[in-house]
Amino acid sequence: MQTINLKNGDKLAVLGMGTWFMGERPAQRKEEIATLRYAIEQGVNLIDSAEMYGNGRSERLVGEAIAPYARESLYLISKVLPENANLRRMEQSCDASLRALNTDYLDMYLYHWRGATALEETVQGLEALKAKGKIRAWGVSNFDLEDMQELLALPQGKHCQLNQVLFHLGSRGIEYALKPYQDQQHIPTLAYCPLAQAGRLQRNLINHPVLTEVAQEIGCTPYQVLLLFVLAQPNTVAIPKAAQLQHCKDNIACLQLSLSPQQLMRLNRAFPAPTRRQALDIV
Ligand SMILES: NC(=O)c1ccc[n+]([C@@H]2O[C@H](COP(=O)([O-])OP(=O)(O)OC[C@H]3O[C@@H](n4cnc5c(N)ncnc54)[C@H](OP(=O)(O)O)[C@@H]3O)[C@@H](O)[C@H]2O)c1
Incomplete structure:
Protein backbone atom coordinates (compact mmCIF):
# COMPACT_ATOMS: atom_id res chain seq x y z
CA MET A 1 0.00 0.00 0.00
CA GLN A 2 1.16 3.52 -0.74
CA THR A 3 2.48 5.32 2.34
CA ILE A 4 3.35 8.82 3.49
CA ASN A 5 6.18 9.77 5.84
CA LYS A 30 -21.12 -7.52 15.24
CA GLU A 31 -20.86 -6.13 11.73
CA GLU A 32 -18.76 -3.17 12.88
CA ILE A 33 -16.24 -5.49 14.53
CA ALA A 34 -16.21 -7.80 11.49
CA THR A 35 -15.68 -4.79 9.23
CA LEU A 36 -12.73 -3.45 11.24
CA ARG A 37 -11.19 -6.93 11.32
CA TYR A 38 -11.70 -7.38 7.59
CA ALA A 39 -9.87 -4.11 6.93
CA ILE A 40 -7.00 -5.00 9.28
CA GLU A 41 -6.61 -8.33 7.52
CA GLN A 42 -6.42 -6.48 4.20
CA GLY A 43 -3.54 -4.40 5.56
CA VAL A 44 -5.48 -1.29 6.57
CA ASN A 45 -3.99 -0.87 10.03
CA LEU A 46 -4.63 2.80 10.89
CA ILE A 47 -7.68 3.30 13.09
CA ASP A 48 -8.89 6.74 14.12
CA SER A 49 -10.97 7.18 17.27
CA ALA A 50 -11.49 9.79 20.00
CA GLU A 51 -12.55 9.99 23.62
CA MET A 52 -15.48 12.07 22.39
CA TYR A 53 -16.92 9.37 20.09
CA GLY A 54 -19.85 7.90 21.99
CA ASN A 55 -18.12 8.86 25.24
CA GLY A 56 -15.59 6.06 24.80
CA ARG A 57 -17.93 3.59 23.09
CA SER A 58 -16.03 3.85 19.78
CA GLU A 59 -12.70 3.25 21.56
CA ARG A 60 -14.16 0.23 23.39
CA LEU A 61 -15.44 -1.23 20.13
CA VAL A 62 -12.03 -0.74 18.53
CA GLY A 63 -10.42 -2.36 21.58
CA GLU A 64 -12.59 -5.43 21.07
CA ALA A 65 -11.99 -5.53 17.31
CA ILE A 66 -8.20 -5.36 17.58
CA ALA A 67 -7.87 -7.94 20.36
CA PRO A 68 -6.72 -10.80 18.06
CA TYR A 69 -3.94 -8.78 16.40
CA ALA A 70 -0.37 -8.01 17.41
CA ARG A 71 -0.31 -4.49 18.82
CA GLU A 72 2.74 -3.47 16.77
CA SER A 73 0.90 -4.33 13.55
CA LEU A 74 -1.62 -1.56 14.24
CA TYR A 75 -1.53 2.24 14.16
CA LEU A 76 -3.93 3.57 16.79
CA ILE A 77 -5.01 7.20 16.92
CA SER A 78 -7.17 8.82 19.57
CA LYS A 79 -7.98 12.39 20.49
CA VAL A 80 -8.23 14.48 23.60
CA LEU A 81 -11.11 16.94 24.01
CA PRO A 82 -10.23 20.64 24.42
CA GLU A 83 -11.56 20.72 27.99
CA ASN A 84 -9.15 17.92 28.90
CA ALA A 85 -6.15 19.22 26.96
CA ASN A 86 -4.45 20.73 30.01
CA LEU A 87 -1.87 19.56 32.53
CA ARG A 88 -4.52 18.72 35.11
CA ARG A 89 -6.67 16.39 33.01
CA MET A 90 -4.85 15.19 29.92
CA GLU A 91 -3.16 12.15 31.45
CA GLN A 92 -6.45 10.98 32.92
CA SER A 93 -8.06 11.26 29.47
CA CYS A 94 -5.21 9.40 27.85
CA ASP A 95 -5.36 6.65 30.47
CA ALA A 96 -9.10 6.25 29.87
CA SER A 97 -8.50 5.94 26.11
CA LEU A 98 -5.78 3.35 26.70
CA ARG A 99 -8.09 1.35 28.96
CA ALA A 100 -10.94 1.51 26.45
CA LEU A 101 -8.68 0.45 23.60
CA ASN A 102 -7.11 -2.18 25.83
CA THR A 103 -3.60 -1.11 24.94
CA ASP A 104 -0.69 0.51 26.74
CA TYR A 105 0.23 3.13 24.16
CA LEU A 106 -1.22 5.20 21.33
CA ASP A 107 0.69 5.66 18.10
CA MET A 108 -0.76 9.14 17.74
CA TYR A 109 -2.67 11.40 20.13
CA LEU A 110 -4.46 14.37 18.61
CA TYR A 111 -5.67 17.60 20.20
CA HIS A 112 -9.25 17.33 18.85
CA TRP A 113 -9.86 21.02 18.34
CA ARG A 114 -8.45 24.15 19.86
CA GLY A 115 -9.96 25.25 23.16
CA ALA A 116 -9.22 27.79 25.87
CA THR A 117 -6.01 26.22 27.24
CA ALA A 118 -2.80 27.98 26.22
CA LEU A 119 -1.20 26.01 23.38
CA GLU A 120 2.05 25.88 25.29
CA GLU A 121 0.37 24.02 28.18
CA THR A 122 -1.30 21.53 25.83
CA VAL A 123 2.01 20.86 24.10
CA GLN A 124 3.68 20.40 27.49
CA GLY A 125 1.02 17.83 28.43
CA LEU A 126 1.42 15.96 25.13
CA GLU A 127 5.20 15.90 25.46
CA ALA A 128 4.88 14.59 29.03
CA LEU A 129 2.71 11.69 27.80
CA LYS A 130 5.28 10.97 25.11
CA ALA A 131 8.08 10.94 27.69
CA LYS A 132 6.09 8.42 29.75
CA GLY A 133 5.62 6.18 26.70
CA LYS A 134 1.81 6.48 26.78
CA ILE A 135 1.82 8.02 23.30
CA ARG A 136 4.44 7.62 20.59
CA ALA A 137 3.65 10.91 18.87
CA TRP A 138 1.12 13.72 18.84
CA GLY A 139 -0.65 15.97 16.38
CA VAL A 140 -3.63 18.29 16.12
CA SER A 141 -7.02 18.41 14.49
CA ASN A 142 -9.14 21.26 13.10
CA PHE A 143 -6.20 23.67 13.25
CA ASP A 144 -6.31 26.45 10.65
CA LEU A 145 -3.26 28.23 9.22
CA GLU A 146 -2.78 30.72 12.07
CA ASP A 147 -3.18 27.96 14.68
CA MET A 148 -0.50 25.91 12.93
CA GLN A 149 1.82 28.90 12.67
CA GLU A 150 1.39 29.67 16.37
CA LEU A 151 1.96 26.02 17.26
CA LEU A 152 5.09 25.65 15.18
CA ALA A 153 6.56 28.80 16.72
CA LEU A 154 6.57 27.12 20.15
CA PRO A 155 9.81 25.42 21.21
CA GLN A 156 8.28 21.92 21.14
CA GLY A 157 5.49 22.75 18.72
CA LYS A 158 7.56 21.35 15.86
CA HIS A 159 7.01 17.89 17.31
CA CYS A 160 3.48 18.06 15.89
CA GLN A 161 3.26 15.25 13.32
CA LEU A 162 0.00 15.89 11.51
CA ASN A 163 -3.22 17.89 11.30
CA GLN A 164 -6.57 16.11 10.89
CA VAL A 165 -9.03 18.30 8.99
CA LEU A 166 -12.19 18.05 6.94
CA PHE A 167 -11.39 17.56 3.26
CA HIS A 168 -13.27 16.17 0.30
CA LEU A 169 -14.00 17.00 -3.33
CA GLY A 170 -16.79 19.40 -2.36
CA SER A 171 -14.86 20.98 0.51
CA ARG A 172 -11.41 22.01 -0.67
CA GLY A 173 -10.74 25.16 1.37
CA ILE A 174 -7.52 23.80 2.89
CA GLU A 175 -5.86 23.72 -0.53
CA TYR A 176 -5.53 27.51 -0.65
CA ALA A 177 -3.19 28.17 2.28
CA LEU A 178 -3.29 25.55 5.03
CA LYS A 179 -2.27 22.51 3.00
CA PRO A 180 0.60 24.23 1.15
CA TYR A 181 1.91 25.49 4.51
CA ALA A 198 -20.27 16.77 6.22
CA GLY A 199 -18.82 19.97 4.80
CA ARG A 200 -19.55 22.29 1.92
CA LEU A 201 -21.61 21.01 -1.02
CA GLN A 202 -22.47 17.83 0.82
CA ARG A 203 -25.97 17.49 -0.67
CA ASN A 204 -25.29 18.36 -4.29
CA LEU A 205 -22.11 16.39 -4.50
CA ILE A 206 -22.93 12.73 -4.75
CA ASN A 207 -25.48 13.07 -7.57
CA HIS A 208 -23.42 15.50 -9.62
CA PRO A 209 -23.31 14.43 -13.30
CA VAL A 210 -19.50 14.61 -13.53
CA LEU A 228 -10.12 8.30 -5.16
CA PHE A 229 -9.99 12.09 -5.26
CA VAL A 230 -8.68 12.27 -1.68
CA LEU A 231 -6.26 9.39 -2.28
CA ALA A 232 -4.89 11.32 -5.27
CA GLN A 233 -3.68 14.19 -3.02
CA PRO A 234 -0.04 14.22 -1.91
CA ASN A 235 0.87 13.94 1.79
CA THR A 236 -2.66 12.94 2.63
CA VAL A 237 -4.26 10.03 4.45
CA ALA A 238 -8.00 9.38 4.02
CA ILE A 239 -9.92 7.94 6.95
CA PRO A 240 -13.42 7.03 5.70
CA LYS A 241 -15.71 5.45 8.24
CA ALA A 242 -17.53 2.32 7.11
CA ALA A 243 -19.65 0.35 9.53
CA GLN A 244 -21.02 -1.81 6.72
CA LEU A 245 -18.71 -4.51 5.38
CA GLN A 246 -19.61 -3.80 1.75
CA HIS A 247 -18.70 -0.13 2.18
CA CYS A 248 -15.38 -1.14 3.67
CA LYS A 249 -14.70 -3.51 0.76
CA ASP A 250 -15.52 -0.73 -1.72
CA ASN A 251 -13.14 1.64 0.07
CA ILE A 252 -10.29 -0.87 0.10
CA ALA A 253 -10.95 -1.66 -3.58
CA CYS A 254 -10.06 1.98 -4.30
CA LEU A 255 -6.43 1.13 -3.58
CA GLN A 256 -6.43 -0.78 -6.88
CA LEU A 257 -8.13 2.04 -8.82
CA SER A 258 -7.10 5.53 -9.82
CA LEU A 259 -8.39 8.61 -11.60
CA SER A 260 -6.80 9.39 -14.96
CA PRO A 261 -5.31 12.90 -15.36
CA GLN A 262 -8.25 13.68 -17.63
CA GLN A 263 -10.84 12.51 -15.06
CA LEU A 264 -9.05 14.49 -12.37
CA MET A 265 -9.18 17.55 -14.61
CA ARG A 266 -12.94 17.18 -15.11
CA LEU A 267 -13.49 16.80 -11.37
CA ASN A 268 -11.31 19.86 -10.76
CA ARG A 269 -13.33 21.82 -13.26
CA ALA A 270 -16.65 20.80 -11.69
CA PHE A 271 -15.40 21.33 -8.12
CA PRO A 272 -12.62 23.90 -8.38
CA ALA A 273 -9.93 24.37 -5.80
CA PRO A 274 -10.45 27.65 -3.89
CA THR A 275 -9.07 30.85 -5.37
CA ARG A 276 -9.20 32.71 -2.07
CA ARG A 277 -8.97 31.93 1.61
CA GLN A 278 -11.98 30.18 3.18
CA ALA A 279 -12.72 29.51 6.82
CA LEU A 280 -11.74 25.98 7.81
CA ASP A 281 -14.69 23.59 7.47
CA ILE A 282 -15.42 21.81 10.72
CA VAL A 283 -18.05 19.19 11.52
N1 LIG B 1 -11.20 15.39 13.91
C1 LIG B 1 -12.47 15.65 13.75
O1 LIG B 1 -13.00 16.67 14.20
C2 LIG B 1 -13.31 14.67 12.97
C3 LIG B 1 -14.59 15.03 12.54
C4 LIG B 1 -15.33 14.10 11.82
C5 LIG B 1 -14.79 12.87 11.53
N2 LIG B 1 -13.55 12.52 12.00
C6 LIG B 1 -12.97 11.17 11.73
O2 LIG B 1 -13.03 10.92 10.34
C7 LIG B 1 -13.79 9.75 10.09
C8 LIG B 1 -14.49 9.86 8.76
O3 LIG B 1 -15.42 10.91 8.73
P1 LIG B 1 -16.98 10.68 8.87
O4 LIG B 1 -17.26 9.37 9.50
O5 LIG B 1 -17.55 11.86 9.54
O6 LIG B 1 -17.48 10.73 7.38
P2 LIG B 1 -17.18 9.93 6.03
O7 LIG B 1 -16.11 8.94 6.22
O8 LIG B 1 -17.03 10.97 4.99
O9 LIG B 1 -18.57 9.22 5.76
C9 LIG B 1 -19.03 8.15 6.51
C10 LIG B 1 -20.36 7.71 5.90
O10 LIG B 1 -20.13 7.18 4.58
C11 LIG B 1 -20.66 5.86 4.49
N3 LIG B 1 -19.76 5.09 3.63
C12 LIG B 1 -18.53 4.60 3.93
N4 LIG B 1 -17.99 3.98 2.86
C13 LIG B 1 -18.90 4.07 1.87
C14 LIG B 1 -18.93 3.62 0.53
N5 LIG B 1 -17.90 2.98 -0.02
N6 LIG B 1 -20.06 3.87 -0.21
C15 LIG B 1 -21.11 4.54 0.32
N7 LIG B 1 -21.14 5.00 1.59
C16 LIG B 1 -20.04 4.77 2.35
C17 LIG B 1 -20.70 5.33 5.90
O11 LIG B 1 -21.73 4.36 5.98
P3 LIG B 1 -21.65 3.09 6.98
O12 LIG B 1 -20.92 3.56 8.20
O13 LIG B 1 -23.07 2.76 7.21
O14 LIG B 1 -20.90 1.99 6.27
C18 LIG B 1 -21.04 6.59 6.68
O15 LIG B 1 -22.41 6.86 6.62
C19 LIG B 1 -14.70 9.65 11.32
O16 LIG B 1 -15.29 8.41 11.47
C20 LIG B 1 -13.74 10.04 12.41
O17 LIG B 1 -12.88 8.96 12.74
C21 LIG B 1 -12.80 13.42 12.67
Whole structure:
Protein backbone atom coordinates (compact mmCIF):
# COMPACT_ATOMS: atom_id res chain seq x y z
CA MET A 1 0.00 0.00 0.00
CA GLN A 2 1.16 3.52 -0.74
CA THR A 3 2.48 5.32 2.34
CA ILE A 4 3.35 8.82 3.49
CA ASN A 5 6.18 9.77 5.84
CA LEU A 6 5.89 11.54 9.15
CA LYS A 7 8.72 13.65 10.57
CA ASN A 8 9.28 11.06 13.30
CA GLY A 9 9.99 8.37 10.71
CA ASP A 10 6.61 6.66 10.88
CA LYS A 11 5.12 5.56 7.59
CA LEU A 12 1.34 5.79 7.37
CA ALA A 13 -0.76 3.93 4.83
CA VAL A 14 -2.78 6.39 2.74
CA LEU A 15 -6.03 4.67 3.70
CA GLY A 16 -7.16 4.30 7.30
CA MET A 17 -10.47 3.83 9.07
CA GLY A 18 -12.65 6.34 10.88
CA THR A 19 -14.84 5.15 13.75
CA TRP A 20 -17.12 8.04 14.67
CA PHE A 21 -20.59 6.67 15.58
CA MET A 22 -19.27 3.13 15.75
CA GLY A 23 -20.14 1.22 18.91
CA GLU A 24 -23.36 3.20 19.35
CA ARG A 25 -25.90 0.65 18.13
CA PRO A 26 -25.88 -2.82 19.72
CA ALA A 27 -27.58 -4.35 16.65
CA GLN A 28 -24.69 -3.21 14.43
CA ARG A 29 -21.86 -4.13 16.78
CA LYS A 30 -21.12 -7.52 15.24
CA GLU A 31 -20.86 -6.13 11.73
CA GLU A 32 -18.76 -3.17 12.88
CA ILE A 33 -16.24 -5.49 14.53
CA ALA A 34 -16.21 -7.80 11.49
CA THR A 35 -15.68 -4.79 9.23
CA LEU A 36 -12.73 -3.45 11.24
CA ARG A 37 -11.19 -6.93 11.32
CA TYR A 38 -11.70 -7.38 7.59
CA ALA A 39 -9.87 -4.11 6.93
CA ILE A 40 -7.00 -5.00 9.28
CA GLU A 41 -6.61 -8.33 7.52
CA GLN A 42 -6.42 -6.48 4.20
CA GLY A 43 -3.54 -4.40 5.56
CA VAL A 44 -5.48 -1.29 6.57
CA ASN A 45 -3.99 -0.87 10.03
CA LEU A 46 -4.63 2.80 10.89
CA ILE A 47 -7.68 3.30 13.09
CA ASP A 48 -8.89 6.74 14.12
CA SER A 49 -10.97 7.18 17.27
CA ALA A 50 -11.49 9.79 20.00
CA GLU A 51 -12.55 9.99 23.62
CA MET A 52 -15.48 12.07 22.39
CA TYR A 53 -16.92 9.37 20.09
CA GLY A 54 -19.85 7.90 21.99
CA ASN A 55 -18.12 8.86 25.24
CA GLY A 56 -15.59 6.06 24.80
CA ARG A 57 -17.93 3.59 23.09
CA SER A 58 -16.03 3.85 19.78
CA GLU A 59 -12.70 3.25 21.56
CA ARG A 60 -14.16 0.23 23.39
CA LEU A 61 -15.44 -1.23 20.13
CA VAL A 62 -12.03 -0.74 18.53
CA GLY A 63 -10.42 -2.36 21.58
CA GLU A 64 -12.59 -5.43 21.07
CA ALA A 65 -11.99 -5.53 17.31
CA ILE A 66 -8.20 -5.36 17.58
CA ALA A 67 -7.87 -7.94 20.36
CA PRO A 68 -6.72 -10.80 18.06
CA TYR A 69 -3.94 -8.78 16.40
CA ALA A 70 -0.37 -8.01 17.41
CA ARG A 71 -0.31 -4.49 18.82
CA GLU A 72 2.74 -3.47 16.77
CA SER A 73 0.90 -4.33 13.55
CA LEU A 74 -1.62 -1.56 14.24
CA TYR A 75 -1.53 2.24 14.16
CA LEU A 76 -3.93 3.57 16.79
CA ILE A 77 -5.01 7.20 16.92
CA SER A 78 -7.17 8.82 19.57
CA LYS A 79 -7.98 12.39 20.49
CA VAL A 80 -8.23 14.48 23.60
CA LEU A 81 -11.11 16.94 24.01
CA PRO A 82 -10.23 20.64 24.42
CA GLU A 83 -11.56 20.72 27.99
CA ASN A 84 -9.15 17.92 28.90
CA ALA A 85 -6.15 19.22 26.96
CA ASN A 86 -4.45 20.73 30.01
CA LEU A 87 -1.87 19.56 32.53
CA ARG A 88 -4.52 18.72 35.11
CA ARG A 89 -6.67 16.39 33.01
CA MET A 90 -4.85 15.19 29.92
CA GLU A 91 -3.16 12.15 31.45
CA GLN A 92 -6.45 10.98 32.92
CA SER A 93 -8.06 11.26 29.47
CA CYS A 94 -5.21 9.40 27.85
CA ASP A 95 -5.36 6.65 30.47
CA ALA A 96 -9.10 6.25 29.87
CA SER A 97 -8.50 5.94 26.11
CA LEU A 98 -5.78 3.35 26.70
CA ARG A 99 -8.09 1.35 28.96
CA ALA A 100 -10.94 1.51 26.45
CA LEU A 101 -8.68 0.45 23.60
CA ASN A 102 -7.11 -2.18 25.83
CA THR A 103 -3.60 -1.11 24.94
CA ASP A 104 -0.69 0.51 26.74
CA TYR A 105 0.23 3.13 24.16
CA LEU A 106 -1.22 5.20 21.33
CA ASP A 107 0.69 5.66 18.10
CA MET A 108 -0.76 9.14 17.74
CA TYR A 109 -2.67 11.40 20.13
CA LEU A 110 -4.46 14.37 18.61
CA TYR A 111 -5.67 17.60 20.20
CA HIS A 112 -9.25 17.33 18.85
CA TRP A 113 -9.86 21.02 18.34
CA ARG A 114 -8.45 24.15 19.86
CA GLY A 115 -9.96 25.25 23.16
CA ALA A 116 -9.22 27.79 25.87
CA THR A 117 -6.01 26.22 27.24
CA ALA A 118 -2.80 27.98 26.22
CA LEU A 119 -1.20 26.01 23.38
CA GLU A 120 2.05 25.88 25.29
CA GLU A 121 0.37 24.02 28.18
CA THR A 122 -1.30 21.53 25.83
CA VAL A 123 2.01 20.86 24.10
CA GLN A 124 3.68 20.40 27.49
CA GLY A 125 1.02 17.83 28.43
CA LEU A 126 1.42 15.96 25.13
CA GLU A 127 5.20 15.90 25.46
CA ALA A 128 4.88 14.59 29.03
CA LEU A 129 2.71 11.69 27.80
CA LYS A 130 5.28 10.97 25.11
CA ALA A 131 8.08 10.94 27.69
CA LYS A 132 6.09 8.42 29.75
CA GLY A 133 5.62 6.18 26.70
CA LYS A 134 1.81 6.48 26.78
CA ILE A 135 1.82 8.02 23.30
CA ARG A 136 4.44 7.62 20.59
CA ALA A 137 3.65 10.91 18.87
CA TRP A 138 1.12 13.72 18.84
CA GLY A 139 -0.65 15.97 16.38
CA VAL A 140 -3.63 18.29 16.12
CA SER A 141 -7.02 18.41 14.49
CA ASN A 142 -9.14 21.26 13.10
CA PHE A 143 -6.20 23.67 13.25
CA ASP A 144 -6.31 26.45 10.65
CA LEU A 145 -3.26 28.23 9.22
CA GLU A 146 -2.78 30.72 12.07
CA ASP A 147 -3.18 27.96 14.68
CA MET A 148 -0.50 25.91 12.93
CA GLN A 149 1.82 28.90 12.67
CA GLU A 150 1.39 29.67 16.37
CA LEU A 151 1.96 26.02 17.26
CA LEU A 152 5.09 25.65 15.18
CA ALA A 153 6.56 28.80 16.72
CA LEU A 154 6.57 27.12 20.15
CA PRO A 155 9.81 25.42 21.21
CA GLN A 156 8.28 21.92 21.14
CA GLY A 157 5.49 22.75 18.72
CA LYS A 158 7.56 21.35 15.86
CA HIS A 159 7.01 17.89 17.31
CA CYS A 160 3.48 18.06 15.89
CA GLN A 161 3.26 15.25 13.32
CA LEU A 162 0.00 15.89 11.51
CA ASN A 163 -3.22 17.89 11.30
CA GLN A 164 -6.57 16.11 10.89
CA VAL A 165 -9.03 18.30 8.99
CA LEU A 166 -12.19 18.05 6.94
CA PHE A 167 -11.39 17.56 3.26
CA HIS A 168 -13.27 16.17 0.30
CA LEU A 169 -14.00 17.00 -3.33
CA GLY A 170 -16.79 19.40 -2.36
CA SER A 171 -14.86 20.98 0.51
CA ARG A 172 -11.41 22.01 -0.67
CA GLY A 173 -10.74 25.16 1.37
CA ILE A 174 -7.52 23.80 2.89
CA GLU A 175 -5.86 23.72 -0.53
CA TYR A 176 -5.53 27.51 -0.65
CA ALA A 177 -3.19 28.17 2.28
CA LEU A 178 -3.29 25.55 5.03
CA LYS A 179 -2.27 22.51 3.00
CA PRO A 180 0.60 24.23 1.15
CA TYR A 181 1.91 25.49 4.51
CA GLN A 182 1.69 22.04 6.06
CA ASP A 183 3.38 20.44 3.05
CA GLN A 184 6.22 22.92 3.39
CA GLN A 185 6.52 22.07 7.09
CA HIS A 186 6.34 18.30 6.43
CA ILE A 187 3.09 17.96 8.32
CA PRO A 188 0.77 15.56 6.47
CA THR A 189 -2.99 15.97 6.34
CA LEU A 190 -5.34 13.35 7.75
CA ALA A 191 -8.50 13.94 5.73
CA TYR A 192 -11.71 13.38 7.68
CA CYS A 193 -15.14 13.15 6.04
CA PRO A 194 -13.49 12.04 2.77
CA LEU A 195 -16.92 10.74 1.69
CA ALA A 196 -18.55 14.07 2.43
CA GLN A 197 -20.51 13.04 5.48
CA ALA A 198 -20.27 16.77 6.22
CA GLY A 199 -18.82 19.97 4.80
CA ARG A 200 -19.55 22.29 1.92
CA LEU A 201 -21.61 21.01 -1.02
CA GLN A 202 -22.47 17.83 0.82
CA ARG A 203 -25.97 17.49 -0.67
CA ASN A 204 -25.29 18.36 -4.29
CA LEU A 205 -22.11 16.39 -4.50
CA ILE A 206 -22.93 12.73 -4.75
CA ASN A 207 -25.48 13.07 -7.57
CA HIS A 208 -23.42 15.50 -9.62
CA PRO A 209 -23.31 14.43 -13.30
CA VAL A 210 -19.50 14.61 -13.53
CA LEU A 211 -19.15 12.33 -10.51
CA THR A 212 -21.69 9.91 -12.00
CA GLU A 213 -19.90 9.95 -15.36
CA VAL A 214 -16.46 9.32 -13.91
CA ALA A 215 -17.83 6.54 -11.72
CA GLN A 216 -19.39 4.88 -14.76
CA GLU A 217 -16.12 5.13 -16.70
CA ILE A 218 -14.14 3.52 -13.89
CA GLY A 219 -16.88 1.01 -13.08
CA CYS A 220 -17.16 2.11 -9.47
CA THR A 221 -19.57 4.08 -7.29
CA PRO A 222 -19.63 7.88 -6.93
CA TYR A 223 -18.49 7.38 -3.29
CA GLN A 224 -15.44 5.55 -4.55
CA VAL A 225 -14.73 8.50 -6.86
CA LEU A 226 -14.83 10.78 -3.81
CA LEU A 227 -12.32 8.55 -2.06
CA LEU A 228 -10.12 8.30 -5.16
CA PHE A 229 -9.99 12.09 -5.26
CA VAL A 230 -8.68 12.27 -1.68
CA LEU A 231 -6.26 9.39 -2.28
CA ALA A 232 -4.89 11.32 -5.27
CA GLN A 233 -3.68 14.19 -3.02
CA PRO A 234 -0.04 14.22 -1.91
CA ASN A 235 0.87 13.94 1.79
CA THR A 236 -2.66 12.94 2.63
CA VAL A 237 -4.26 10.03 4.45
CA ALA A 238 -8.00 9.38 4.02
CA ILE A 239 -9.92 7.94 6.95
CA PRO A 240 -13.42 7.03 5.70
CA LYS A 241 -15.71 5.45 8.24
CA ALA A 242 -17.53 2.32 7.11
CA ALA A 243 -19.65 0.35 9.53
CA GLN A 244 -21.02 -1.81 6.72
CA LEU A 245 -18.71 -4.51 5.38
CA GLN A 246 -19.61 -3.80 1.75
CA HIS A 247 -18.70 -0.13 2.18
CA CYS A 248 -15.38 -1.14 3.67
CA LYS A 249 -14.70 -3.51 0.76
CA ASP A 250 -15.52 -0.73 -1.72
CA ASN A 251 -13.14 1.64 0.07
CA ILE A 252 -10.29 -0.87 0.10
CA ALA A 253 -10.95 -1.66 -3.58
CA CYS A 254 -10.06 1.98 -4.30
CA LEU A 255 -6.43 1.13 -3.58
CA GLN A 256 -6.43 -0.78 -6.88
CA LEU A 257 -8.13 2.04 -8.82
CA SER A 258 -7.10 5.53 -9.82
CA LEU A 259 -8.39 8.61 -11.60
CA SER A 260 -6.80 9.39 -14.96
CA PRO A 261 -5.31 12.90 -15.36
CA GLN A 262 -8.25 13.68 -17.63
CA GLN A 263 -10.84 12.51 -15.06
CA LEU A 264 -9.05 14.49 -12.37
CA MET A 265 -9.18 17.55 -14.61
CA ARG A 266 -12.94 17.18 -15.11
CA LEU A 267 -13.49 16.80 -11.37
CA ASN A 268 -11.31 19.86 -10.76
CA ARG A 269 -13.33 21.82 -13.26
CA ALA A 270 -16.65 20.80 -11.69
CA PHE A 271 -15.40 21.33 -8.12
CA PRO A 272 -12.62 23.90 -8.38
CA ALA A 273 -9.93 24.37 -5.80
CA PRO A 274 -10.45 27.65 -3.89
CA THR A 275 -9.07 30.85 -5.37
CA ARG A 276 -9.20 32.71 -2.07
CA ARG A 277 -8.97 31.93 1.61
CA GLN A 278 -11.98 30.18 3.18
CA ALA A 279 -12.72 29.51 6.82
CA LEU A 280 -11.74 25.98 7.81
CA ASP A 281 -14.69 23.59 7.47
CA ILE A 282 -15.42 21.81 10.72
CA VAL A 283 -18.05 19.19 11.52
N1 LIG B 1 -11.20 15.39 13.91
C1 LIG B 1 -12.47 15.65 13.75
O1 LIG B 1 -13.00 16.67 14.20
C2 LIG B 1 -13.31 14.67 12.97
C3 LIG B 1 -14.59 15.03 12.54
C4 LIG B 1 -15.33 14.10 11.82
C5 LIG B 1 -14.79 12.87 11.53
N2 LIG B 1 -13.55 12.52 12.00
C6 LIG B 1 -12.97 11.17 11.73
O2 LIG B 1 -13.03 10.92 10.34
C7 LIG B 1 -13.79 9.75 10.09
C8 LIG B 1 -14.49 9.86 8.76
O3 LIG B 1 -15.42 10.91 8.73
P1 LIG B 1 -16.98 10.68 8.87
O4 LIG B 1 -17.26 9.37 9.50
O5 LIG B 1 -17.55 11.86 9.54
O6 LIG B 1 -17.48 10.73 7.38
P2 LIG B 1 -17.18 9.93 6.03
O7 LIG B 1 -16.11 8.94 6.22
O8 LIG B 1 -17.03 10.97 4.99
O9 LIG B 1 -18.57 9.22 5.76
C9 LIG B 1 -19.03 8.15 6.51
C10 LIG B 1 -20.36 7.71 5.90
O10 LIG B 1 -20.13 7.18 4.58
C11 LIG B 1 -20.66 5.86 4.49
N3 LIG B 1 -19.76 5.09 3.63
C12 LIG B 1 -18.53 4.60 3.93
N4 LIG B 1 -17.99 3.98 2.86
C13 LIG B 1 -18.90 4.07 1.87
C14 LIG B 1 -18.93 3.62 0.53
N5 LIG B 1 -17.90 2.98 -0.02
N6 LIG B 1 -20.06 3.87 -0.21
C15 LIG B 1 -21.11 4.54 0.32
N7 LIG B 1 -21.14 5.00 1.59
C16 LIG B 1 -20.04 4.77 2.35
C17 LIG B 1 -20.70 5.33 5.90
O11 LIG B 1 -21.73 4.36 5.98
P3 LIG B 1 -21.65 3.09 6.98
O12 LIG B 1 -20.92 3.56 8.20
O13 LIG B 1 -23.07 2.76 7.21
O14 LIG B 1 -20.90 1.99 6.27
C18 LIG B 1 -21.04 6.59 6.68
O15 LIG B 1 -22.41 6.86 6.62
C19 LIG B 1 -14.70 9.65 11.32
O16 LIG B 1 -15.29 8.41 11.47
C20 LIG B 1 -13.74 10.04 12.41
O17 LIG B 1 -12.88 8.96 12.74
C21 LIG B 1 -12.80 13.42 12.67
